[in-house]
Amino acid sequence: MTEATGIKEIIKPENLVYKKTKIMTDNVLSYCPGCGHGTAHRILAEIIDEEGLQSKTIGISPVGCSVLLYNFLDIDWQEAAHGRAPALATAIKRLLPDRFVFTYQGDGDLAAIGTAETIHACNRGENILIIFVNNGIYGMTGGQMAPTTLPGMKSSTSPYGRDVKLMGNPLKMTDIVATLPGTYYVTRQSVHTAANVKKTKKAIRKAIQYQKLDKGTCFIEIVSNCPSNWKMTPVESNKWMEQNMFPFYPLGDLKVPAEETEK
Amino acid sequence: MEKELRLMKGNEAVAEAAIRCGADGYFGYPITPQSEILEYLMEAKPWETTGMVVLQAESEVAAINMVYGGAGCGKKVMTTSSSPGISLKQEGITYIAGAELPCLIVNVVRGGPGLGTIQPAQSDYFQATKGGGHGDYHLIVLAPASVQEMADFVELSFDLAFKYRNPVMMLSDGAIGQMMEKVWFGPQKERSETVPEWATTGKPATRERNIITSLDLDPNAQERFNQKLIDKYNLIKEKEVRFEEFQCDDAEYLLVAYGTSARVCQKAVQLCRAEGIKVGLLRPITLFPFPSKRINKLADKMKLILSIEMSAGQMVEDVMLSVNGKVPVYHFGRMGGIVTAPDEVVEFLKSKIIGG
Amino acid sequence: MAKIRGSIVVDVERCKGCEVCMVTCPTGTIAMAKEVNHKGYFYAFPANPELCIGCANCAMVCPDGVITVYKTKI
Numbered sequence: 001m002t003e004a005t006g007i008k009e010i011i012k013p014e015n016l017v018y019k020k021t022k023i024m025t026d027n028v029l030s031y032c033p034g035c036g037h038g039t040a041h042r043i044l045a046e047i048i049d050e051e052g053l054q055s056k057t058i059g060i061s062p063v064g065c066s067v068l069l070y071n072f073l074d075i076d077w078q079e080a081a082h083g084r085a086p087a088l089a090t091a092i093k094r095l096l097p098d099r100f101v102f103t104y105q106g107d108g109d110l111a112a113i114g115t116a117e118t119i120h121a122c123n124r125g126e127n128i129l130i131i132f133v134n135n136g137i138y139g140m141t142g143g144q145m146a147p148t149t150l151p152g153m154k155s156s157t158s159p160y161g162r163d164v165k166l167m168g169n170p171l172k173m174t175d176i177v178a179t180l181p182g183t184y185y186v187t188r189q190s191v192h193t194a195a196n197v198k199k200t201k202k203a204i205r206k207a208i209q210y211q212k213l214d215k216g217t218c219f220i221e222i223v224s225n226c227p228s229n230w231k232m233t234p235v236e237s238n239k240w241m242e243q244n245m246f247p248f249y250p251l252g253d254l255k256v257p258a259e260e261t262e263k
Numbered sequence: 264m265e266k267e268l269r270l271m272k273g274n275e276a277v278a279e280a281a282i283r284c285g286a287d288g289y290f291g292y293p294i295t296p297q298s299e300i301l302e303y304l305m306e307a308k309p310w311e312t313t314g315m316v317v318l319q320a321e322s323e324v325a326a327i328n329m330v331y332g333g334a335g336c337g338k339k340v341m342t343t344s345s346s347p348g349i350s351l352k353q354e355g356i357t358y359i360a361g362a363e364l365p366c367l368i369v370n371v372v373r374g375g376p377g378l379g380t381i382q383p384a385q386s387d388y389f390q391a392t393k394g395g396g397h398g399d400y401h402l403i404v405l406a407p408a409s410v411q412e413m414a415d416f417v418e419l420s421f422d423l424a425f426k427y428r429n430p431v432m433m434l435s436d437g438a439i440g441q442m443m444e445k446v447w448f449g450p451q452k453e454r455s456e457t458v459p460e461w462a463t464t465g466k467p468a469t470r471e472r473n474i475i476t477s478l479d480l481d482p483n484a485q486e487r488f489n490q491k492l493i494d495k496y497n498l499i500k501e502k503e504v505r506f507e508e509f510q511c512d513d514a515e516y517l518l519v520a521y522g523t524s525a526r527v528c529q530k531a532v533q534l535c536r537a538e539g540i541k542v543g544l545l546r547p548i549t550l551f552p553f554p555s556k557r558i559n560k561l562a563d564k565m566k567l568i569l570s571i572e573m574s575a576g577q578m579v580e581d582v583m584l585s586v587n588g589k590v591p592v593y594h595f596g597r598m599g600g601i602v603t604a605p606d607e608v609v610e611f612l613k614s615k616i617i618g619g
Numbered sequence: 620m621a622k623i624r625g626s627i628v629v630d631v632e633r634c635k636g637c638e639v640c641m642v643t644c645p646t647g648t649i650a651m652a653k654e655v656n657h658k659g660y661f662y663a664f665p666a667n668p669e670l671c672i673g674c675a676n677c678a679m680v681c682p683d684g685v686i687t688v689y690k691t692k693i
Contacts (some may be wrong), residue, residue, distance in 0.1 A: 005627075006648070008626070015626075018687065018691060020685075033636055033682075034682060036682065038683050039681070055467045074472050076466045078474075080328065081477060081552040088331055090329055091288060091340065095338050095340075096336055116324075194676035194679040198691070
């Protein structure tokens with residue numbers, strides 16, 4: 001059988017509450033079981049669908065686990081070199097100002113090799129959305145330490161745990177870009193529970209509105225998991241994330257527009 | 264068609280030509296000896312007239328990636344730099360070639376390697392024509408030898424880039440970038456509204472999504488792509504070779520030189536002829552594709568051939584390959600940012616005629 | 620008295636058995652099957668379908684989007 005169904009009588013088109021958006025292609029996602037990337041992709045796709053933006057969106061995919069992002073969302077894509085996505089987005093948005101332009105990057109892409117491009121795009125206040133998926137490890141290349149790996153956290157290149165004396169402290173890029181006048185909305189979210197999924201969707205929706213109003217750079221960090229390289233089950237990894245990643249990378253808004261705080 | 268006569272630096276001519284041919288975007292970073300290009304564009308404010316985007320990027324790396332993004336949208340975009348900055352761009356360049364995107368990259372060459380000098384050189388020939396970046400690809404490489412060509416080759420580069428979906432490089436040098444000459448410009452052209460069918464502009468219902476990428480994890484597919492590039496370069500070799508000959512008809516000795524060295528050699532030819540030495544000059548205008556066939560043919564009647572370049576000898580290898588052993592081939596040229604003098608070329612040629 | 624009743628459909632061949640839907644479900648509807656799909660994953664299924672209230676939390680957190688949700692008043 002290809003489907004497991006609940007009560008059959010309830011399964012009718014008029015009773016439909018939730019279905020995967022058609023913006024997600026039919027391709028099976030290449031991610032490991034339980035990986036937050038899949039959820040993050042789907043949320044983004046849903047909003048593009050709901051806002052009717054498919055014909056106006058250009059996404060820029062990174063190098064990392066989500067390098068094949070362009071196989072999963074049915075929109076126009078550009079594959080960027082490692083870390084360079086904000087530079088591509090800068091040009092695309094300036095040349096096609098009425099499009100919705102976003103980058104989707106992991107922690108190696110954005111916080112290691114791409115720090116200059118990230119900071120300068122934010123500093124110029126480019127009218128783009130940067131989505132930063134932070135799971136504190138390099139997934140695609142096999143679990144090496146990332147700039148966002150926690151102190152003491154083990155990885156294939158920090159097998160005894162991250163030693164801050166030798167390897168430095170984790171880099172909080174979101175906090176850094178929040179200090180730049182060019183960023184308009186900076187927030188940290190997650191996608192591991194339904195409640196957080198709803199909040200992340202809200203954040204992305206806001207970012208789209210702000211982009212339409214030419215407000216500057218919107219930056220959404222999604223703290224996420226990596227069950228494979230953290231060497232846990234998906235459910236365990238989400239718990240570990242709550243207990244270890246969230247205290248270090250607290251969820252919530254780091255920067256909201258002045259108009260919002262006045263309400 | 265109204266043409267306008269101006270007096271300006273080679274660098275400025277590139278900038279003015281970019282505006283006039285309707286370029287959509289320029290992304291660059293200051294580096295001597297080509298910063299005037301960015302400065303001229305910032306002062307001209309073409310975003311107020313043609314809507315051209317001009318941006319000083321945070322690095323040459325960022326600039327070439329901005330070019331990638333803009334090119335992926337089917338726009339006429341360009342960047343300029345000088346040798347060390349071009350090295351920084353190599354990653355972006357191979358990605359652009361691998362994604363089959365059109366664009367223009369201008370290298371105003373200075374002495375190297377490393378930080379080198381700020382004076383002119385021709386020591387980036389290998390980098391421009393043999394790769395520079397990783398993988399099997401080629402740039403179409405044009406070598407201007409005057410301020411007029413600095414201007415004219417901008418539009419030509421974009422035409423070739425879009426015709427073949429390939430990046431194009433103008434390989435200039437610090438002398439041509441900085442010298443002032445008379446230059447004719449055509450009238451301002453409209454920026455194109457045409458959107459190539461492969462460009463990412465937002466997926467309408469009427470087509471599949473466009474993906475700009477150079478990645479293919481299926482080796483069979485990647486090999487087919489590599490072959491596709493080979494076929495493209497073979498077509499370019501067949502159709503786009505450009506060169507100029509100076510007094511080659513009765514020549515017994517041949518000088519091969521491009522850019523500033525070609526101007527030096529023109530004088531050297533005149534000096535030699537005044538002494539009764541029958542020498543001619545072949546000036547490659549395209550360095551890729553290289554005028555191999557023509558040089559091979561000319562070699563039939565030459566006694567020896569000199570490759571005159573301001574480097575340790577790079578183009579000389581392509582000249583040797585073209586000549587294929589028919590006659591001796593030697594290299595001569597100053598390095599370190601020094602421009603070879605015509606009488607130095609004459610002396611060297613004479614020494615080879617006598618001494619071998 | 621009207622009661623909200625839900626029903627989910629799981630695409631079992633695309634499910635990767637991550638179990639996040641199971642821990643997210645507020646009513647205990649979902650369990651993991653004791654048999655595997657053709658990829659070798661223990662897939663999720665509505666083990667207690669009568670408990671489902673159609674909240675769609677499961678579908679919202681599913682990384683692979685394999686769950687479709689229906690809801691009605693009975």
